[in-house]
Amino acid sequence: MSEHIVPVRVYLAIFAALLVGTGLTVAAAFFDFPWRLNTVVALSIATVKATLVVLYFMHVRYSIRLIWVIVVSALFWVGILFALTLSDYFTRGWLSTQTG
Amino acid sequence: MQPIESFETPAPPKVNYINAQYGLKSWLLTKDHKRIALLYLVSITFFFFIGGLYALMIRLELLTPQGDLLQSTTYNKVFTQHGIIMIFFFLIPSIPATLGNFLIPMMIGAKDLAFPRINLLSWYIYLLGGVITIYALLAGGVDTGWTFYTPYSTTFSNSYVVATGLGIFINGFSSILTGLNFIVTIHTMRAPGMKWFRMPLFLWSHYATSLIMVLGTPVIAITILLLAFERLAKVGIFNPALGGDPVLFQHLFWFYSHPAVYIMVLPSMGVISELIANFSRKNIFGYSFVAFSSIAIAVFGFLVWGHHLFVTPQSVYAAMIFSFLSFAVAIPSAIKVFNWTATLYKSSISYDTPMLYALGFIGLFTVGGMTGLFLASLGVDVHLSDTYFVVAHFHYIMVGGALMGYLGGLHYWWPKISGRMYPEGWGRFSALVIFVGFNLTFLPQFVAGYLGMPRRYHAYPPEFQVFNVLSTAGASILGFGMLIPALYFVWSMRYGRHAEANPWHLPGLEWRTPSPPPTENFYETPIVTWDAYEFAPREETEVVGKFRE
Amino acid sequence: MATHATTQDVHGHPALQHHFENMEQQREAGTLGMWVFLVTEIMFFGGMFLAYTLYRNQYPAAFASGSNHLDITLGTVNTAVLIVSSFTMALAVYFTQTGKLRPQVLCLGLTLVLGLTFLGIKAVEYHDKYEDHLIPGRLIPWNPFNPGVQEEGQPVDHHKLHLLSGKTVKHPVDATVKNVEMFYWIYFAMTGMHAVHMIIGAGLLMYLLIFSLRGRFDPEYHSPVEVIGLYWHFVDIVWIFLFPLLYLLGRHYLHG
Numbered sequence: 066m067s068e069h070i071v072p073v074r075v076y077l078a079i080f081a082a083l084l085v086g087t088g089l090t091v092a093a094a095f096f097d098f099p100w101r102l103n104t105v106v107a108l109s110i111a112t113v114k115a116t117l118v119v120l121y122f123m124h125v126r127y128s129i130r131l132i133w134v135i136v137v138s139a140l141f142w143v144g145i146l147f148a149l150t151l152s153d154y155f156t157r158g159w160l161s162t163q164t165g
Numbered sequence: 166m167q168p169i170e171s172f173e174t175p176a177p178p179k180v181n182y183i184n185a186q187y188g189l190k191s192w193l194l195t196k197d198h199k200r201i202a203l204l205y206l207v208s209i210t211f212f213f214f215i216g217g218l219y220a221l222m223i224r225l226e227l228l229t230p231q232g233d234l235l236q237s238t239t240y241n242k243v244f245t246q247h248g249i250i251m252i253f254f255f256l257i258p259s260i261p262a263t264l265g266n267f268l269i270p271m272m273i274g275a276k277d278l279a280f281p282r283i284n285l286l287s288w289y290i291y292l293l294g295g296v297i298t299i300y301a302l303l304a305g306g307v308d309t310g311w312t313f314y315t316p317y318s319t320t321f322s323n324s325y326v327v328a329t330g331l332g333i334f335i336n337g338f339s340s341i342l343t344g345l346n347f348i349v350t351i352h353t354m355r356a357p358g359m360k361w362f363r364m365p366l367f368l369w370s371h372y373a374t375s376l377i378m379v380l381g382t383p384v385i386a387i388t389i390l391l392l393a394f395e396r397l398a399k400v401g402i403f404n405p406a407l408g409g410d411p412v413l414f415q416h417l418f419w420f421y422s423h424p425a426v427y428i429m430v431l432p433s434m435g436v437i438s439e440l441i442a443n444f445s446r447k448n449i450f451g452y453s454f455v456a457f458s459s460i461a462i463a464v465f466g467f468l469v470w471g472h473h474l475f476v477t478p479q480s481v482y483a484a485m486i487f488s489f490l491s492f493a494v495a496i497p498s499a500i501k502v503f504n505w506t507a508t509l510y511k512s513s514i515s516y517d518t519p520m521l522y523a524l525g526f527i528g529l530f531t532v533g534g535m536t537g538l539f540l541a542s543l544g545v546d547v548h549l550s551d552t553y554f555v556v557a558h559f560h561y562i563m564v565g566g567a568l569m570g571y572l573g574g575l576h577y578w579w580p581k582i583s584g585r586m587y588p589e590g591w592g593r594f595s596a597l598v599i600f601v602g603f604n605l606t607f608l609p610q611f612v613a614g615y616l617g618m619p620r621r622y623h624a625y626p627p628e629f630q631v632f633n634v635l636s637t638a639g640a641s642i643l644g645f646g647m648l649i650p651a652l653y654f655v656w657s658m659r660y661g662r663h664a665e666a667n668p669w670h671l672p673g674l675e676w677r678t679p680s681p682p683p684t685e686n687f688y689e690t691p692i693v694t695w696d697a698y699e700f701a702p703r704e705e706t707e708v709v710g711k712f713r714e
Numbered sequence: 715m716a717t718h719a720t721t722q723d724v725h726g727h728p729a730l731q732h733h734f735e736n737m738e739q740q741r742e743a744g745t746l747g748m749w750v751f752l753v754t755e756i757m758f759f760g761g762m763f764l765a766y767t768l769y770r771n772q773y774p775a776a777f778a779s780g781s782n783h784l785d786i787t788l789g790t791v792n793t794a795v796l797i798v799s800s801f802t803m804a805l806a807v808y809f810t811q812t813g814k815l816r817p818q819v820l821c822l823g824l825t826l827v828l829g830l831t832f833l834g835i836k837a838v839e840y841h842d843k844y845e846d847h848l849i850p851g852r853l854i855p856w857n858p859f860n861p862g863v864q865e866e867g868q869p870v871d872h873h874k875l876h877l878l879s880g881k882t883v884k885h886p887v888d889a890t891v892k893n894v895e896m897f898y899w900i901y902f903a904m905t906g907m908h909a910v911h912m913i914i915g916a917g918l919l920m921y922l923l924i925f926s927l928r929g930r931f932d933p934e935y936h937s938p939v940e941v942i943g944l945y946w947h948f949v950d951i952v953w954i955f956l957f958p959l960l961y962l963l964g965r966h967y968l969h970g
Binding site: 380410 | 732734735743751753754757758760762764765769772773850851852853892893896899900903907
């Protein structure tokens with residue numbers, strides 16, 4: 066397994082994309098989207114930025130399959146923590162009904 | 166190379182890992198995984214005795230219905246500290262840090278683990294966590310239960326919660342680093358020919374255990390930190406008076422602590438697979454099923470923590486999901502039990518001490534597992550929760566299961582570790598005494614709990630006394646039974662019969678090197694051409710290693 | 715007939731550890747080890763993100779109010795600083811792989827400086843919170859949580875909290891000082907933990923810088939640079955999520 070050297074221009078492109086993403090997310094924050102879309106937009110942009118860092122800066126795009134499995138598993142496990150815990154909170158009426 | 170028949174027993178070398186270097190510094194600064202395993206062995210035995218002393222105090226208090234030996238607050242501290250020491254400082258490290266550290270490189274044909282210095286660091290971190298916790302115990306102790314439920318632990322308890330939490334937090338890193346080391350080692354350092362499905366099942370179960378250590382421990386770490394900050398800063402993430410939710414603490418706590426029980430039992434299951442196959446001289450029935458079951462237990466173990474919250478305000482719908490998943494997690498464990506039993510069928514069983522422990526494990530773990538299913542049923546759990554039924558259930562798994570596996574493994578690999586045999590007669594005798602003592606201690610607790618005796622109470626209604634007297638009698642026998650191996654293991658290091666390289670005549674890779682092994686484990690990197698439990702000769706095959714020179 | 719590999723390594727790189735067969739195995743083990751460690755970090759921060767999710771959904775007005783009081787300029791600058799530092803870190807790895815020592819050292823140095831800049835700006839922000847009595851609970855015993863609240867019709871005081879009503883955020887619960895304290899508790903816990911990881915990262919970078927200057931890392935052996943790079947990128951990713959969730963969540967209510 067030889068080591069892949071990522072060319073500088075790829076890093077430069079990702080860097081530019083990250084800065085653009087940051088600008089976008091700040092701008093979008095001031096715009097009032099309907100329903101809860103503000104959160105969706107912010108998290109989507111953050112996810113794209115994080116994915117770019119993982120794939121290119123952290124070389125996962127060029128790594129062996131085991132590394133992919135590890136990254137996906139970690140996200141899946143955080144997902145378990147969130148999904149099952151929130152399944153409790155969302156189904157017992159604890160949220161949004163307190164009168165503070 | 167053949168499984169067993171034709172290979173030569175290497176003559177015992179003059180220099181092995183024990184006498185390679187002398188002096189305290191050579192032990193305290195060692196990078197040799199075998200020496201580190203022994204360092205751990207000494208430390209965890211020390212903590213086991215402390216935890217055992219607390220157990221003694223519990224059983225003495227509970228001899229009589231009145232709370233006459235200890236005050237209630239002191240009793241709270243005693244059962245809390247019994248739990249903390251036994252779980253965090255004995256059970257969780259026990260098999261992985263001693264037998265795992267010693268054997269994993271040998272079983273895969275490597276010279277050491279992937280990160281030897283991190284291995285040593287792991288032991289020092291364990292000691293640091295232990296010292297801080299002992300300080301907290303001596304300074305006045307902690308009385309919240311090992312579960313640290315809020316808001317009692319954050320707001321009302323006057324005991325050393327933060328100090329104890331700090332000790333456990335630090336200890337967690339020891340666990341994480343051990344798991345990390347094992348995962349990387351098993352992935353990258355297997356000898357040529359050692360394919361995944363040729364690995365002994367001991368390795369599969371330690372791999373699964375390491376997954377849990379790595380994925381679960383960080384969550385208890387952040388939970389303890391949040392607990393400590395809440396206690397110090399008086400904010401309210403877990404405090405309903407300040408807008409928080411105490412059940413959130415329980416969710417975060419049990420997200421780790423349920424998989425933690427699989428950290429405690431999976432390595433033991435790995436030992437049992439070794440013992441059953443080797444002492445019945447037969448390949449494990451359904452090897453790949455047992456291997457996959459280990460991984461399944463690790464994965465499913467993360468999906469069931471809500472069954473500890475059945476009697477909290479947790480939503481009924483979530484509880485139903487957790488109940489269903491708790492039934493599901495029993496399946497891979499049951500698969501293992503069936504496969505072990507099928508292995509025994511029509512095999513050639515020798516009732517040496519390790520095998521006695523293995524047979525004991527199968528029966529006792531089955532009882533523990535079954536009673537776990539009773540607790541997984543929502544309605545039944547409402548009745549049995551916080552009673553002695555639960556206490557009996559988890560002691561059947563932790564002591565009847567995990568501890569039996571640990572003792573069986575210690576006896577099985579003792580000749581490899583020390584170069585000496587333990588006295589077989591005493592071994593069998595103490596195994597029987599432990600079995601009898603254990604059952605006498607915990608079987609009555611099932612009944613007492615079912616009839617309504619609550620846990621964590623130092624006084625109880627007189628109708629439960631007969632069960633408690635039986636239990637305390639059993640505990641005395643159990644304690645006596647466990648003292649005997651402690652004595653004869655030490656005795657054997659000086660006076661025990663010298664062991665040959667392969668005293669049990671088995672095909673495992675660890676038996677192909679002298680007892681005790683040299684520091685580098687193998688004189689030449691082995692090439693593996695046989696399966697894990699092959700007891701018959703086979704044809705030669707060509708082998709290509711993963712990392713070719 | 716299969717041959718035995720010997721334990722004698724004839725051509726060993728000086729950095730090859732005795733228990734590895736060759737540099738490739740050592741490198742793969744090191745990279746895998748760091749990724750497994752990052753998994754533990756993901757689970758560690760995951761717990762705090764869970765607490766954030768829960769309480770933000772419980773007290774949306776309070777969280778929006780608290781968030782709006784954070785300095786968005788400093789937050790954005792810090793985000794940019796970290797992104798640049800991630801870029802220079804990636805370049806440092808590149809120059810090590812291609813054997814260019816001076817750019818390698820330069821990039822490592824820049825990464826360190828940017829990391830310290832981030833921490834400096836964070837310190838300024840924390841100081842501002844201290845001044846406005848926004849440190850939660852009794853974390854600072856002589857300066858408990860006690861912010862001023864912006865009253866209607868009074869001149870705008872930027873040191874005071876502007877509490878949003880439930881109506882603005884379409885939720886039954888108004889923002890109260892008690893619930894805003896919950897926001898600041900989570901803010902300090904998450905950014906504080908993140909800062910601790912940055913400090914550790916800065917320490918690791920100093921180690922890399924020192925050994926780089928000694929010419930320790932070359933195309934043959936540069937595992938530490940790569941592996942610490944992975945850690946640094948991870949810390950950057952945590953901030954990429956922290957920034958919108960903590961700083962931006964309530965901005966769209968400002969002109970409401």
